[in-house]
Amino acid sequence: MSLRDIINKNLTHWVSGNGPDNDIVLSSRIRLARNLENVPYPNRASAEEKAAVSKSVIEAISQQNEIKLHYIDLADLPEVEREVLVEKHLISPIHAKEGMEKGVLLNDNETISVMINEEDHLRIQVLIPGLQLDKAWEIANNLDNLLEARLDFAFSENWGYLSACPTNVGTGLRASVMVHLPALNLTNNIGKVLGAVSQLRLAVRGLYGEGSESAGNIYQISNQITLGHTESDIIDNLKSVTTQIVSQERQARKLLLQEQEIEVKDRIKRSYGILKYAYRISSEEALKLLSNVKLGIDMGIIEDVDQGVLSELMVLIRPAHLQKIDGKELTAAERDIKRAELIQTRLNM
């Protein structure tokens, strides 16, 4: 099997697909927390009660034909396969840990995932490429309606949808975008931008790492508040902030080319060189260099590699994916070598 086949087989839609502003916004995500009224939350439910939750959710899904989802019982999956789902952002790291009666419903192209018995009974997630929060909301809202017609969700007139954690109560909505901001970082503006964002009741975190340090310059921005605002207010706020960040990142890229052209070109081409010839590489170094290469592609400095390389490789070079592609367990040291190999094959494609 060629690497292209392997990539196509393993990649999930938010990685392989395209969307608006995809050069900077890698993905948009909508997540809804929902619970059944008469069953204790997963942190307090018995195994039987959790099994009953899975059963009724699966049944509700099977009673409609509009959205096709298949169920995976996580207990049936080996650890590496569960981790693959985490690396694709389809389930949370906590959900992948061993535990009772945990499951996930997925559609064929993996844009929809419904975690069952995570912190809440249901976590409906829609994850699609580019800046498409409205579309993601439309899909999630529709699925929520289909489920609500058949399941008794816990809802209060005062507090809205009741969740296990008080930070999710109300709309139960967490909307987020994943953005790649290398130029804002290189021009030392990232702190300012992210500081401003957190004033607007949004949370920012580096996807790999903590605070404003992020390997690969990849950040996730999401709403912090779920109660008191409408869903469309929450989504519009995130959308308008993201649009502004995108335009600031584009400006910073222009500025870089005007003022530090030689330094930037050198940095990008060196990164490309290391990725093409390294014999082994850690995921942190790889992400850092891939971020530079992606910037080079977006700025027209590197022309023989396509745009999707960062999204694809940021998932494929992670431990579970490397082991899945290789078909066996690998030590960290072995993975560093396999990672370098995989990156080279992909860059030469």
Add this chain to the structure above:
Amino acid sequence: MLCQRCGKKEATVHLTKIVNGEKTELFICEDCAKETGQIPFNGNDPFSFQNLLAGILNPELNSFSGIESELKCNRCGMSYKEFTQQGLFGCAYCYDTFDNKLDPLLKRIHGSTRHNGKVPKRRGGTLRVKREIEELRQELQREVERENFERAAELRDKIHDLEDKLGGE
């Protein structure tokens, strides 16, 4: 490769430390990594929301009278004290049980204490109707200002119908 610390288990954690420009590499197993506190693992993160929430709420425990600290959900058995320690409700009925404690907490988290978003069709109770009445009242106001009395009368009847519906339940 075996763990360089205990020499027993498979090394699954590759640790690279750079201190003052000096790089050290370590291959250790997950247990040793946890034990030496090298990596923050999920579940015991001191800055997790649950731990922060417990920190916010615990001072309030001091002001509790005996009765309040005994506050317990009838359905799932979760006590208010447990809730403040875990930061998670035990079931949907805990919200009603801890009702008078919730507003300050929700205000602190969300800056608001009332839901304004989506109302489910089947389970939304009277909220859907109430919202509809609210919207019709605003429309009525606008039509009256425009002196569009025919339409205003229609709206008034519609509002009365909906109010009857609410009263009848």
